[in-house]
Amino acid sequence: MFEAQEINAEHKDLIHDVAYDYYGERMATCSSDQYVKVWDQNSEGKWILTSSWKAHSGSVWKVTWAHPEFGQVLATCSFDRTAAVWEELVGETPCPAERGNRHWVRRTNLVDSRTSVTDVKFGPKTQGLQLATCSADGVIRIYEAPDVMNLSQWTLQHEVQCKLSCSCLSWNPSLSKNHPLMLAVGSDDTNPANGGKVFIYEYSDNIRRWMKTETINSITDPVHDISFSPNLGRSFHLLAVATKDVRIISLTPIPDNASLQSGLSKLEIQTSAQFDDHGCTVWRVCWNITGTILASSGDDGCVRMFKMNYINSWKPVAVLKGDGSHISSETQRSSISSAAGLPTPPVSQTARYIKLGTIAQSREVPWH
Amino acid sequence: MSAKLEIQWTPIPNKFITWGSEIGLYEIVSLRDGSIPTIKLSNTTGANLLSTNSTHHYVKCIDIYPKSDSDLLLAIGQGNGRVTLLTFGPSQFDSLSLPGKEFVPRHPRQCNAVAWNPIENNLIAAGLDKYRSDHSVLLWDIMKCPIAPDMNGTGKLVVNTMASGLELARPVAEFGISEMTHSLAWFKTNSKLISVGMNLKNIKLVDFRDPNKSVNSTLTKAVYGLCMNPHNDKHLASFIDNQVCVWDTRNFEKPIVTLSHGKPVIKIGWCPTRHNLLASLQRDSSVINLYDIQHTVVGTEEVEPSVLERVIVPGSPHNITSFSWHASDENRLLAIALSGSVTDYTVFDRITLNWAPNSNIVWTYGRRTMKCVNDNSSIYGTLQDISHRIKQRAVMGYGLKDEFWKNAELVDDEMVANVWKWLHLSNKLVEEGILRGYNSRHPGVRSVLKVDGNVNKSDVVSISWSELGNINCHSSARIYRHEDRDKALHLCGWHFERDANSLTKFLERLQREHAFSRAAAIAVFNLKIKLALEILNQASENFSQGASLNVVAMALAGFSDDKNSMWKQLCSTARAQLVDPYLRAMFAFLTAENYSYENVLNEEGMTVDDRVAFACMFLSDNKLHEYLKSLTNELIEEGNLDGFLLTGNSGDGIRLLQRYLDATGDIQTTAIIGVKVFPGEVFANSVKEWVISYRNLLDTWQLWNQRALFDIMFSSYRPSDKPPQQVYVSCNFCGKSISAYMQGLNRGRGPFSRMGGTANKLKMSSCPNCRKPLPRCAICLMHMGTTTGIPTNDDGDNRLAEFSHWFTWCQSCRHGGHASHMIHWFKEHSECPVTPCTCKCFSVDSLGNEVCT
Structure with a gap:
């Protein structure tokens, strides 16, 4: 009944990231084998490898597409302490019907980081070409290409110290001009004593700086991935966090005078849902286009989906095994949703020192 | 029974051995076949015991002949230093009279390590304890041992192999006199080279063709569990107490990575299916640590590798005593616990996933494959997500119908359909004059009853x-x-x-x-x-x-x-x-x-x-007003669109819509109702936000026709927000606008009006202002404004020229011509038709990205 298409990724090592372009017609993958590959969908919907090149001299952690109005542009970041911006060029072919000899050219290499660059993301297109990177030594850098036609020139606009090692970042994709630019950064720092591991930064137009506005103190475990949901005109923002479980945080801007003055918004932060279904470390989270379903992957080797039924009411709706078989789409577990102030459930912390996470047998962990 | 239980996969993919006091051979079976195996290894696999061998009581180490493809040949290192070859039952090796062969050192002492040479398969290296005047590494050639001890087929061993008359095998090579060997490992690519951990103080790399001087050595206490990275001969790992060291043989002085553990390490092993993945096991623990060691070259020099640590719990309730990686199955390992229970465990690689705007979802499975589920898959049917519904409704033209009730027919959601019906009703009532003087096409019950104003006496x-x-x-x-x-x-x-x-x-x-x-x-x-x-x-x-x-x-x-x-x-x-x-x-x-x-x-x-x-x-006036107020608030709080009846298109209506959007994510209905029902300037701000979001959604789905129709509808409700003209045509020479003249023409005014109205189609091939010719088509070299020369089927009414007659040009090189000519040209060429121009006009467009197979 249900079948997943299989693609041979042809990477020689672990794939760290896969990214779709704006339309979902192209795909880019990056891997520990230091290669980046670009895939295109043919008319039958099959994915065809169209480019593959050695992009870095270390593991490539993340790959991301720019908005198509800037051309076919990718950004990558790597353990080799650099981030790079790539543009696709069409080579010399006499006949376009034989699919032009396309290749990707490195337009710039951003070498400011002294440690591994752990994430890279293009900003909302309303901001022109902006690029945010974060690195293992806890520095967030915002770059900008002042001339969108010239991708080889990037200026480092802002450098923000985060204190803790950063593992992931996400721009708030909201197209609204009613609130300032917003970035969320997650840290994989393992020491719970260092406090919250998710930080919200906002850009103040008045002082022209990025300011840390919030720390989400309810998350003290290492964070592996973070993702703002598409906003679609909602009055609040949703942030999914992959840590030892799946969290959905809602951020509601509260209008007040102080925020008008500073140009930063005051946010009411609420844990909208918390799911321990993976029973172990969660690695990635991503949203569907309307921000109504969240998909997550964890060390149990499953992809799980959670659907929003109402404000702050989320339910697990599907479990896909890593090999593509569909376990269930029924809601066998009770919905774990919370209104304001759900007491954080007891943390079933294992007494092990965990640097990047624990993998357990894939088993159902009951919710307390 | 010996407390220490060991486990090892055999070269036969579905068989493994365990040994402690006796050696057991097991075969993996799948539970799906309905068979009931003796022991269960995981949810999907079990194992049956095929054979046991308990003839040897002091087994210290075992290595399996690497070429054992149907029958297994084991080399057993024993407490007395002998290395014995062993098979389970009759085998292909019987003809070579290999089973039962024994290799005996001159002086008995414990054998600590035994290893088959991975290339020259007839060689076994044995590492022994120290003896005053004897070597501790002996290299045996199994084909050169003359006589097998008498096995008599009963498994009874001749006790006195040292008896005179029995010629002892001589080792092919030996070294390490009065030294102690703790572990040894062959290089995978060089059959002459072996690494040996010795005397609790150094690791030596020895070429046994010249065994007396070591090729390379390092001073370290970490001499246990030497193992060679199966994918890279340069790296080997060893451990001592709480530390695991990874060495690079090219730079052997210091370990490139030192991994500290909380408890003493008892076993380490490289994953054969992954690059640079090292597993380690600590004493008295039920977890296995995995280290992904990433080597990075910055510029020309190799920087310190990064190590990603993971901890896996194979699920054994007891402490694990040993584990073994499967040679070919990706990330599969067996773990054996103190109790003797065996667990078959596959380490899941980290799954990365992403969700495309068109509902494709992709994730990685293992290292080499990706799985992809597209939006036709049945799973989306079961999810009933709003994104799916929005797209379907958009394709059907939802929201674009002028009559409100027609939109109701396009939605499957009763609440939304009711809203459209009510909007139709209220609009009709206003038009019929039953509701008059509310300054709104959709007044709500509350504004009709003037709930917020003075109380009327009923x-x-x-x-x-x-x-x-x-x-x-x-x-x-x-x-x-x-x-x-x-x-x-x-x-x-x-x-x-x-x-x-x-x-x-x-x-x-x-x-x-x-x-x-x-x-x-x-x-x-x-x-x-x-x-x-x-x-x-x-x-x-x-x-x-x-x-x-x-x-x-x-x-x-x-x-x-x-x-x-x-x-x-x-x-x-x-x-x-x-x-x-x-x-x-x-x-x-x-x-x-x-x-x-x-x-x-x-x-x-x-x-x-x-x-x-x-x-x-x-209800009396007071009660009615109270009731309506509380009901309104309740419905707004719920985001229930039925509340429109009460709010109409007032400020509360906007709040209600926002709440509905927050609860359902249905930006489509919200944006369309916002445009159609809330025309006031007061609400322009939030409506505009919704419109931007909805347009962006249609854009990502490439529903450009729907987007354009939506834009047209939007501007019809907001005449003041009319989008500016986007295309201008101006003369190259005088810079005056040509499009203005053309517009004038259509209205029958302007300098060319006398030419209009004739049966002939208008031809304008020069600037109406300066009379200089318009640009030429690069293909037919005709001026703009002339026909393409391709006969068209005249339908009589040709107010809009067909697309093929349009003049088009490249945004990059500014060359162009008739659309039909251009399309024809680029079917066979990639470069611009203008001779000196090398612009790849057609490929600059992302439309050219379609893949041909």
């Missing part, structure tokens, strides 16, 4: 029940009347006051829709109990699902408003058991005391229109 009309033909009744029903209430009833669809016919028509319609209980309840609310009885009786006679309704009718027939009457008491208690909300409300109304109708008003199963209409009839 007239009270008492209608005696007995006059209506209910003989048992003495009191009367109290109905409030006011012209504003009439209007509100119109908005609720209850415009029966003036015209008895309309009530019967309405009820007939409900009966056709099989909503009998609702029809009956509405009849009762309009004090037509006889009518209600008829409805219920008809329903029970003609329709199977109405069968129970005649009982209701019976109860209704006994209506009496005597406070103490049996009927009233019974009905009040039985009411709670009724399932149908309308029947409940009906009896609640009839049994109500002191004109308090809470049970009707708060009946959630009734539609909002009916509740509001009921309130408009039976």
Whole structure:
């Protein structure tokens, strides 16, 4: 009944990231084998490898597409302490019907980081070409290409110290001009004593700086991935966090005078849902286009989906095994949703020192 | 029984051995076959014991002949230093008389390590404890041992192999005199080179062709568990106590990575299917640590590698004593616990995933494959996500219909459909002039009743029940009347006051829709109990699902408003058991005391229109206003679009829409209603936000036609926001606009009007201002404004030129021509048709990205 298409990724090592372009017609993958590959969908919907090149001299952690109005542009970041911006060029072919000899050219290499660059993301297109990177030594850098036609020139606009090692970042994709630019950064720092591991930064137009506005103190475990949901005109923002479980945080801007003055918004932060279904470390989270379903992957080797039924009411709706078989789409577990102030459930912390996470047998962990 | 249990995969992919006091050979079976294996290894696999061998009691180490493809040949290092070859039962090796062969050192002492050479398969290296005048690494050649000891086929070993007359095998090579060997490992690519951990103080790399001097060595205490990275001969790992060291043989002085553990390490092993993945096991623990060691080259020099640590729990309840990686199955390992239980475990690689805007979801599975589920998959049907529905509705043209009720037909959601129907109704009422002077096309009940303004005095009309033909009744029903209430009833669809016919028509319609209980309840609310009885009786006679309704009718027939009457008491208690909300409300109304109708008003199963209409009839002004206020707030809080009835297109309506959007994510309905219903400048801001979001959604789905139609609709509701002209044509020479002239032409004015109106199509091939010619088409070299020369099928009315006649040009090199010519040219060429220009105009477009297979 249900079948997943299989693609041979042809990477020689672990794939760290896969990214779709704006339309979902192209795909880019990056891997520990230091290669980046670009895939295109043919008319039958099959994915065809169209480019593959050695992009870095270390593991490539993340790959991301720019908005198509800037051309076919990718950004990558790597353990080799650099981030790079790539543009696709069409080579010399006499006949376009034989699919032009396309290749990707490195337009710039951003070498400011002294440690591994752990994430890279293009900003909302309303901001022109902006690029945010974060690195293992806890520095967030915002770059900008002042001339969108010239991708080889990037200026480092802002450098923000985060204190803790950063593992992931996400721009708030909201197209609204009613609130300032917003970035969320997650840290994989393992020491719970260092406090919250998710930080919200906002850009103040008045002082022209990025300011840390919030720390989400309810998350003290290492964070592996973070993702703002598409906003679609909602009055609040949703942030999914992959840590030892799946969290959905809602951020509601509260209008007040102080925020008008500073140009930063005051946010009411609420844990909208918390799911321990993976029973172990969660690695990635991503949203569907309307921000109504969240998909997550964890060390149990499953992809799980959670659907929003109402404000702050989320339910697990599907479990896909890593090999593509569909376990269930029924809601066998009770919905774990919370209104304001759900007491954080007891943390079933294992007494092990965990640097990047624990993998357990894939088993159902009951919710307390 | 020995406390230490070891486990190892054999070169045969589905077999493994365990050894402690005895050696056991097992075969993996899949549980899916329905077979019941002796031991269960995981949810999907089990194992059957094939054979055991308990002839050797002091097994210290085992290595399996690497070429064992059907039969296994084991080399066993024993406590007395002997290395014995062993098979399970008869095998292909019998002909070589290998099984039972023994290699005996000159002086007995414990054998610590045994290893087959991975390339020259007839060589075994054995590492022994220290003996004063003897070597501790002995290299044996299995083919050069002359005689096998007598096995007699019974497994009984000849005890005295040292007996005279038995010629002892001589080692091919030996080294490490009066040294102690803890572990050894062959290089995978160089059959002559072996690494040996010695004397608790150094690791030596020895070429056994010249065994007396080591090729390379390092001073370290980490001499245990030497193992070679299967993918890279340069890296080897070893451990001591709490530390695991990874060495690079090219730079052997210091370990490149040192991994500290909390407890003493007892085993390490490289994963054969992954690059640079090292597993380690600590004493008294039930977890295995994995280290992904990433080597990075910055510039030309190799920087310190990064290590990603993971901890896996194979799920064994006891402490693990050993593990073994599977040679070919990705990331599969077996772990054996103190209790002897074996676990088959596959380490899941980290899954990364992403969700495309078109609902494709992709994730990685293992290292090399990706799995992809597209939006046609059945899983999306079961998810019933709003994104899917929005897309389907958009394709059907939802929201683009001018008539509100047509939009209702395109949605499967009842609440949304009701909103469209109500919008249609309110719009009609305003157009018909029934609702006048509200400065709005969709006034809500609250603005009609002026709830927020002064309280109007409504007239009270008492209608005696007995006059209506209910003989048992003495009191009367109290109905409030006011012209504003009439209007509100119109908005609720209850415009029966003036015209008895309309009530019967309405009820007939409900009966056709099989909503009998609702029809009956509405009849009762309009004090037509006889009518209600008829409805219920008809329903029970003609329709199977109405069968129970005649009982209701019976109860209704006994209506009496005597406070103490049996009927009233019974009905009040039985009411709670009724399932149908309308029947409940009906009896609640009839049994109500002191004109308090809470049970009707708060009946959630009734539609909002009916509740509001009921309130408009039976509640006094103060109570009505209070009720409407609280109901409005409740509905807004819920994001229930039925609340539109109350709010209309006021500020509350915007709040309601926002709340609906927050709750459902249905940006489509929100944006469309926002555009169509909230034209005021006051709301322009939030509506614009929604419109931007919805347009962006249509763009990512590449529904450009729908996007354009939506834009057209948007600008028709917002004439002031008309998008600016996007294309201008101006003369190359004088810079004056040509498009302005062309527009003038169409209207029959301007300098060329005299030419218009003729049967000939207008040809304008020069600038109307300076008379210089317009640019030429690069293909046909004709000036712009001339025809393409390709005959067209004239349909008579050619107000818009066909696309092929249009002039198009490259945004990059500015060359161009007739669209049809250009398309034709680029079918066969990638470069611009203008001779010196090398612009790849067609490929600059991302449309050229379509892949040919």
